Amino acid sequence: MVLSSVAKKWKDFKFTLTRQFILPFTNDKEKLKEPLQLYNFVGKSQWDASVASRLSPEFEAVHSEQSQRREKC
Template sequence: MAYVVGEGGKKMVLSSAAKKWKDFKSTLTRQFILPFANEKEKSKEPPQLYNFIEKSEWDAFVASRLSPDFEAVHSE
């Protein structure tokens, strides 16, 4: 399936998708990773609510969110 978007709407569609992607990652971080930063066992598996997330992708995402670089940016 494809959508035909005119040049005038392309920027708006891409901007909206980018914001939704950022919001989704923020939600995952706030609800499923940071509350369990000291209980890593609880964030070993992707949330059941989002069963489309592959285990390998989840592991990489969790590692990125618990990295010192992310923690420095997040604390600001």
């Protein structure tokens, strides 16, 4: 149960970062250069890796596909 709870919280955290702090600023790369002060435990290298993965064409394809599936529900 503990590992399941941790996995859910980790997924929710990544979702929050992506939805609130990365995707709205895809056109403003300046805001994506530095990690958030709100989450000071996220290092620069981790932040850069997260931003790069969320702005990759592979993620964009999966994201748009899942968005279309959610609209049908």
